[in-house]
Amino acid sequence: MDKDTLRHTARLARLNLDLLPEEEVEELASQMQRIVAHVDRLREVDTAGVAATSQPHALVLSLRPDEPSRPPGPDAILAGAPARDEEHFLVPRVVGEDESS
Amino acid sequence: MTVELGTARAIQAAVARGDVSAREVARDALERADARSDLGAFLHLDEDRVLAAADRVDTARSKGLTLGALAGVPVAIKDNLCERGVPTTCASRILQGFESFYDAHALTRLGAAGGVSFGRANMDEFAMGSSGENSSVKPTLNPWDRSRVPGGSSSGSAVAVASGIVPLSLGSDTGGSIRQPAAFCGVVGLKPTWGRVSRRGLVAFASSLDQIGPFAVDVKDAALAFEAIAGHDPDDSTSSNRGVPSLDASLAAAEQSGMKGLRVGVPEESSAEGLDPEVARATERALALLEAAGAQLVPVSLPLLPWAIDTYYVIASAEASSNLARFDGVRYGWRCEDAKGVVDLLERTRTLGFGPEVRRRIMLGTWVLSAGYFDAYYGQAQRVRTKFRQDFERAFSLCDVILTPTTPSPAFRLGERIDDPLSMYLADIFTIPANLAGLPAMSVPVAHSSGGLPIGVQLVADAFEEPRLFQAAAVLERERGPLPALGR
Numbered sequence: 001m002d003k004d005t006l007r008h009t010a011r012l013a014r015l016n017l018d019l020l021p022e023e024e025v026e027e028l029a030s031q032m033q034r035i036v037a038h039v040d041r042l043r044e045v046d047t048a049g050v051a052a053t054s055q056p057h058a059l060v061l062s063l064r065p066d067e068p069s070r071p072p073g074p075d076a077i078l079a080g081a082p083a084r085d086e087e088h089f090l091v092p093r094v095v096g097e098d099e100s101s
Numbered sequence: 102m103t104v105e106l107g108t109a110r111a112i113q114a115a116v117a118r119g120d121v122s123a124r125e126v127a128r129d130a131l132e133r134a135d136a137r138s139d140l141g142a143f144l145h146l147d148e149d150r151v152l153a154a155a156d157r158v159d160t161a162r163s164k165g166l167t168l169g170a171l172a173g174v175p176v177a178i179k180d181n182l183c184e185r186g187v188p189t190t191c192a193s194r195i196l197q198g199f200e201s202f203y204d205a206h207a208l209t210r211l212g213a214a215g216g217v218s219f220g221r222a223n224m225d226e227f228a229m230g231s232s233g234e235n236s237s238v239k240p241t242l243n244p245w246d247r248s249r250v251p252g253g254s255s256s257g258s259a260v261a262v263a264s265g266i267v268p269l270s271l272g273s274d275t276g277g278s279i280r281q282p283a284a285f286c287g288v289v290g291l292k293p294t295w296g297r298v299s300r301r302g303l304v305a306f307a308s309s310l311d312q313i314g315p316f317a318v319d320v321k322d323a324a325l326a327f328e329a330i331a332g333h334d335p336d337d338s339t340s341s342n343r344g345v346p347s348l349d350a351s352l353a354a355a356e357q358s359g360m361k362g363l364r365v366g367v368p369e370e371s372s373a374e375g376l377d378p379e380v381a382r383a384t385e386r387a388l389a390l391l392e393a394a395g396a397q398l399v400p401v402s403l404p405l406l407p408w409a410i411d412t413y414y415v416i417a418s419a420e421a422s423s424n425l426a427r428f429d430g431v432r433y434g435w436r437c438e439d440a441k442g443v444v445d446l447l448e449r450t451r452t453l454g455f456g457p458e459v460r461r462r463i464m465l466g467t468w469v470l471s472a473g474y475f476d477a478y479y480g481q482a483q484r485v486r487t488k489f490r491q492d493f494e495r496a497f498s499l500c501d502v503i504l505t506p507t508t509p510s511p512a513f514r515l516g517e518r519i520d521d522p523l524s525m526y527l528a529d530i531f532t533i534p535a536n537l538a539g540l541p542a543m544s545v546p547v548a549h550s551s552g553g554l555p556i557g558v559q560l561v562a563d564a565f566e567e568p569r570l571f572q573a574a575a576v577l578e579r580e581r582g583p584l585p586a587l588g589r
Contacts, residue, residue: 001468005468006464009464009467009468009471010464012467012471013422013451013463013464013466013467014426014429014444014447014448014451015448015451015452015455015460015463015464016445016448016449016452017452019448019449019452019453020452024457027520028457028460028461028464031461031522032461032464032465032468034523035414035461035465035522035523036465036468038410038411038414038523039411039414039415039465039469039478039482041408041411042408042411042412042415042478042481042482042485043477043481044408045405045408045481045484045485045488047481047484047485047487047488050484050485050487050488051484051487052480052483052484052486052487053483053484053486053487053490054309054483055295055308055309055339055539056295056296056309056490056537056538056539056540056564057294057295057296057341057539057564059296059338059339060342061338062333062335062338062342064335064336065335072202072203076202076203077202079200079202080199080200080201080202080432080433080434081431081432081433082430082431082433082434082435082436083436089431089432091431091443091446092440092441092442092443092445092446093442094442094443
């Protein structure tokens with residue numbers, strides 16, 4: 001994994017490596033290289049004709065009884081937000097922001 | 102007065118008889134937590150809240166109500182299980198100050214059984230780590246040797262029980278995060294079958310691997326905790342609607358007939374290179390004890406064990422990168438305030454809110470899911486995962502439980518592996534396969550090293566076969582005899 005791929009991947013993950021000290025980015029790059037080299041060994045396993053597993057056991061679709069219940073209201077959900085405006089999550093200005101991505 | 106009641110069973114019985122009040126039990130546990138606070142087991146411990154929960158048990162008793170199986174038992178809660186009214190932070194800066202508006206299903210069930218929720222246990226941030234050192238707040242120390250790690254990620258849950266603060270705790274296990282610290286700290290740690298315990302209210306790390314389970318001082322207490330938290334939850338469609346068997350029969354069978362009629366699988370790959378000789382000896386002794394108790398030992402093969410770590414890190418990181426996308430500085434917890442625009446807000450909050458290990462895994466997960474790499478890494482890992490399941494199916498056609506070491510070595514030193522993620526990941530090589538295949542597995546303490554560190558072995562059973570797991574574990578615990586007690 002080269003530096004460009006590292007930065008591109010960070011962007012995809014909504015991480016900005018420019019906010020970290022340079023030595024931390026260097027360390028991350030070398031660790032990622034070693035981790036990727038390690039997991040690359042997965043190619044050695046012959047999986048021709050093997051189906052993928054996305055969860056360990058087959059699930060039986062279970063429906064709950066059709067009884068009315070009261071879901072938590074907006075107040076409960078918004079209580080954990082860092083910033084709110086009445087019944088809305090508050091974010092910085094979106095329209096006209098100086099941001100190319 | 103000090104209540105030295107040892108097990109959860111003893112506490113429940115004493116509270117039910119009225120020999121001691123739940124409040125006295127709670128107060129003593131609070132005193133012990135205070136005296137052992139240097140271990141770093143708790144991130145948040147609200148005395149008034151603990152005592153109020155204990156009082157509710159005492160009130161129920163005074164009214165003559167039937168008390169639950171865990172009545173008055175203080176239970177430490179890993180900080181990634183949502184609990185109303187107290188912080189739920191996953192030991193992460195990004196969830197600083199966050200309070201859930203609901204209780205995790207396992208906590209609701211624990212409360213219904215009379216358990217007293219006792220503090221938020223320290224952990225590796227977002228359950229990512231094998232040493233407890235990735236907590237953004239403070240490391241947890243191993244009570245057997247404070248210069249060593251207690252294991253992770255459920256570090257505080259393991260230490261709270263091992264140091265005698267509480268007899269029970271809840272943790273979560275994605276690749277060994279209950280069993281590995283249980284082995285390092287000399288307590289019992291159970292990862293139930295995937296789907297046995299509702300994951301509602303468990304902050305998701307890798308949903309297809311995560312499972313909630315207990316730490317306990319012994320196998321019988323682990324059974325009580327399992328019975329309390331297992332079972333279908335209509336609000337988690339991945340929780341199984343199979344009935345939960347009582348474990349009484351298994352525990353009675355262990356006492357009456359030992360291991361007669363049970364076959365124990367011994368994977369040839371588990372004596373792999375790099376295994377600590379004392380761990381190897383303890384594992385051999387455990388096998389000999391089970392054989393002497395009537396078990397038939399059967400060779401089995403898990404040929405993909407050398408690829409377990411790779412399979413796990415691709416799948417777990419991919420799922421983590423997706424699950425942790427929700428932490429955006431908008432809906433929960435901490436927000437980096439000096440941002441210019443929304444994208445900058447997301448990036449600043451996430452980059453500065455997550456610690457290095459969490460960032461690393463999000464990066465790896467994002468990369469293996471990105472265009473051009475998806476099939477070679479994520480797709481391939483999912484196919485290898487199928488082969489792990491098939492290997493276990495084959496093994497369980499030959500045996501009833503499998504025994505391996507829990508960890509390749511006893512507890513390592515603080516700081517020893519923190520800069521080398523790969524060597525840290527290797528601590529989970531024996532525990533990961535059970536997560537990949539969704540199987541129940543338990544670590545049982547069996548010995549101490551010459552340096553005085555606990556050593557555990559792992560038992561694995563087929564899916565939903567917890568009764569067999571408990572039978573074998575109970576026999577092993579009895580046959581191994583008493584182990585050294587922790588000096589205070």
